[in-house]
Amino acid sequence: MIIKKNEVPLKLRGLEALNSRLSHSYKKQSGIAEELRIVRAGVNGERILTNIFLKYSFLDRHYIFHDLNLQSTGLFQLDTLFLSHQGAVIFEMKNIAGDIKFLHESRQLMRKLENGQVDVFECPSVQLERNKFLLEDWFHSNDLKGFPIHGVAVFPSPRQRFENIPENLTLLFPLEIPVYIRKLMKSPPIIDTQALDLIANKLVASHREFNPFPICKKYKIDSEEIMTGVRCDQCGLHEMISTTRGWICKSCKHFSRDAHKQAVLDYFMLFGNSLTNKKCREFLHLSSIDKTTRLMKQMNLPFHGEKKGRKYTLSLKELEKQLLYLKKE
Ligand SMILES: [Zn+2]
Numbered sequence: 001m002i003i004k005k006n007e008v009p010l011k012l013r014g015l016e017a018l019n020s021r022l023s024h025s026y027k028k029q030s031g032i033a034e035e036l037r038i039v040r041a042g043v044n045g046e047r048i049l050t051n052i053f054l055k056y057s058f059l060d061r062h063y064i065f066h067d068l069n070l071q072s073t074g075l076f077q078l079d080t081l082f083l084s085h086q087g088a089v090i091f092e093m094k095n096i097a098g099d100i101k102f103l104h105e106s107r108q109l110m111r112k113l114e115n116g117q118v119d120v121f122e123c124p125s126v127q128l129e130r131n132k133f134l135l136e137d138w139f140h141s142n143d144l145k146g147f148p149i150h151g152v153a154v155f156p157s158p159r160q161r162f163e164n165i166p167e168n169l170t171l172l173f174p175l176e177i178p179v180y181i182r183k184l185m186k187s188p189p190i191i192d193t194q195a196l197d198l199i200a201n202k203l204v205a206s207h208r209e210f211n212p213f214p215i216c217k218k219y220k221i222d223s224e225e226i227m228t229g230v231r232c233d234q235c236g237l238h239e240m241i242s243t244t245r246g247w248i249c250k251s252c253k254h255f256s257r258d259a260h261k262q263a264v265l266d267y268f269m270l271f272g273n274s275l276t277n278k279k280c281r282e283f284l285h286l287s288s289i290d291k292t293t294r295l296m297k298q299m300n301l302p303f304h305g306e307k308k309g310r311k312y313t314l315s316l317k318e319l320e321k322q323l324l325y326l327k328k329e
Pocket of ligand 1: 249
């Protein structure tokens with residue numbers, strides 16, 4: 001049973017907004033584009049894990065959590081946590097392509113791409129060990145002692161070549177996961193169903209949504225570097241002009257009824273959770289106060305204050321919901 005899904009990758013959405021609104025000539029642009037690439041690869045990797053658990057089912061009682069943020073003796077984030085009577089398994093997705101050689105002494109791995117490029121990363125065993133300790137501490141403070149915790153590094157492609165895999169590292173490809181779990185579930189139970197259900201509920205209650213916003217503050221980007229305007233999803237330019245029925249792109253003539261919605265959400269992700277009519281007008285390149293009010297009303301943005309003092313605010317949960325709606329529409 002999947003009880004904690006990963007719905008909207010907030011950091012990815014924020015970085016996409018930032019990257020699309022930075023000029024290519026800006027000195028920090030390439031660094032942001034690289035960060036976006038890394039975060040996107042991570043999200044894609046997590047999606048592979050999610051799909052495996054959606055595709056395969058297991059008969060005995062179990063719980064699956066994706067993207068769980070917890071705190072024990074330190075803050076930690078788990079890509080996927082599997083919980084059964086027999087123990088817990090932390091799955092960490094490693095979306096690192098290429099030939100991989102593990103360097104035992106430095107606890108790193110070296111990967112070589114086909115074009116000859118060589119990069120060095122931390123060995124996944126380091127992160128798994130850290131997360132195992134922190135989860136053990138969390139179990140401990142929730143009266144669950146001696147519950148086995150296994151750590152598994154998952155690499156996406158079975159065509160990958162590995163050299164020197166450390167003995168203490170369990171390395172699987174996605175399709176090997178169901179077999180690994182079935183084997184685990186054949187071992188004798190450590191806790192009863194009541195204790196398993198209790199700990200699963202406690203995990204959900206302890207999850208804290210990680211807030212990556214405001215993105216500009218996080219990446220120390222000056223607000224003046226941000227391109228304003230409504231983005232055309234056809235040509236990518238922020239050159240949509242408001243018409244009576246919606247928005248039309250000055251450059252490619254693409255029409256959209258609600259292109260402003262993404263721009264408003266971009267504003268919240270980039271600059272924080274408060275927006276005024278004036279700021280909204282500046283950001284969307286609108287001149288009419290009434291039209292701006294109407295558009296913000298359509299989006300059901302919660303607000304407080306009246307007239308000029310009115311401030312629209314969006315909590316992280318509400319922002320997540322709005323991003324989810326926008327994707328579905
Ligand atoms: Zn366009």
